[in-house]
Amino acid sequence: MSPEKLGLRFLLPLSLTLLTALCAHHFLVRKTRSIDIAGRDIDGHQFNTVDEMWKEHAGDPNRKSQWYNDAVTYWEGVDASVDGVLSGFGIVNDADINGSEDFLKVLLSERFHIDNRHQPLVALDCGSGIGRVTKNLLIRYFNEVDLLEPVSHFLEAARETLATGYQTNSDLHKAVNFYSLPLQDFTPVAGRYDVIWIQWCIGHLTDNDFISFFNRAKVQEGFPEGLFAVKMYALTTDIL
Ligand SMILES: C[S@@+](CC[C@H](N)C(=O)[O-])C[C@H]1O[C@@H](n2cnc3c(N)ncnc32)[C@H](O)[C@@H]1O
Numbered sequence: 001m002s003p004e005k006l007g008l009r010f011l012l013p014l015s016l017t018l019l020t021a022l023c024a025h026h027f028l029v030r031k032t033r034s035i036d037i038a039g040r041d042i043d044g045h046q047f048n049t050v051d052e053m054w055k056e057h058a059g060d061p062n063r064k065s066q067w068y069n070d071a072v073t074y075w076e077g078v079d080a081s082v083d084g085v086l087s088g089f090g091i092v093n094d095a096d097i098n099g100s101e102d103f104l105k106v107l108l109s110e111r112f113h114i115d116n117r118h119q120p121l122v123a124l125d126c127g128s129g130i131g132r133v134t135k136n137l138l139i140r141y142f143n144e145v146d147l148l149e150p151v152s153h154f155l156e157a158a159r160e161t162l163a164t165g166y167q168t169n170s171d172l173h174k175a176v177n178f179y180s181l182p183l184q185d186f187t188p189v190a191g192r193y194d195v196i197w198i199q200w201c202i203g204h205l206t207d208n209d210f211i212s213f214f215n216r217a218k219v220q221e222g223f224p225e226g227l228f229a230v231k232m233y234a235l236t237t238d239i240l
Contacts, residue, residue, distance in 0.1 A: 029044075050207070054218060058206045068182060071204045072150050084179035085129035097136045100199075100231065104141055112194060113188040120172075124193045126183050127201025130157030134175060138197060145175050150182040150188060184209040187216045 039053065040046050047053040058064040078118075081088035112121065120143035125134045128147040138145045139162065149155040155178055163177035179186065184205055188196065194216055202210060214228065 002127060029122040029214055049055065054206055054208075057223065062197060064206065066205065068184070068204070072182070075151045075154065076140070080153050082115075082130070082132055085154070086131060088217050093132065093136070097133075100133070100137055101230075107195070107227065108141060121194050122146070123191055123195045123197055126186075126198040127204070128158060128197065129154045129201075131162050131175070133197065133199055139173050139175060142195070143172055146179065147164070147175060148179040148181055148183065148186055150180065152180060155180050183213055187214070193217075194226050195229055197229045197231075199229075200233070202232060203231060 007021065014067055023061070035164045036049050038046065038048050040052075040058070041053060046204060047056065056063075058067045063186070067107055078084045078087075082093050108121075121141065123134075123138045123142040123146070124145045125131070125138055128134060128149045129151075134145045134147055135158075147158050147161075149158065158175070182204075183201070184200075204236050205213065217228070
């Protein structure tokens with residue numbers, strides 16, 4: 001389904017980094033241009049279409065909950081550190097933040113006219129891990145940032161780091177809510193968010209849950225002025 005059909009605006013910065021090991025990726029596609037393509041899962045099982053793969057992995061409530069539990073269990077075994085949430089690629093942190101910052105500056109000046117704005121800007125950091133993106137980027141630009149993360153030791157690390165006024169040393173920029181939830185179970189508070197930032201975690205959701213989240217979020221009052229920023233890596237099997 002195209003972003004236009006969903007009534008969404010996908011904002012994909014070009015500085016996507018090749019983090020192949022992240023997010024316990026399940027479907028290594030042979031071709032990248034169509035969704036109706038053959039591929040294999042991480043265990044090497046072959047599927048003719050993406051739908052076939054989802055049926056096998058999340059086709060009934062038990063499999064679906066297994067799918068989500070497996071991901072959380074995986075991340076529960078990972079260190080609450082930059083290297084941990086980047087699966088050993090902590091070295092890309094600076095480049096990632098710089099690329100996102102260039103993108104965010106354009107977004108804020110073009111879409112939110114921040115110079116004339118009197119309302120506070122609010123962001124949601126989805127699958128926030130230890131709060132790496134909030135701490136290094138979002139909190140400097142948004143007055144309030146909420147974090148959503150299903151893995152409790154990551155969320156606690158974020159909470160410890162992001163004490164009020166972190167970085168900016170100001171009450172005007174702070175992390176406010178720490179939601180201990182997965183994205184598929186979350187419905188944004190109506191009208192709260194200017195930007196919903198989804199970085200390197202959307203691959204954990206089934207296609208249907210991914211669409212459902214966008215639909216729940218976009219009907220909230222902040223949208224359509226509000227924006228989704230989705231950052232993922234994209235690569236072909238040539239690179240793999
Ligand atoms: C590769 S890490 C990225 C963390 C953070 N976005 C960053 O860039 O530093 C993936 C994150 O997605 C989280 N995650 C796993 N399943 C999720 C789900 N169903 N909903 C939201 N986040 C999820 C993991 O716990 C982990 O913190």
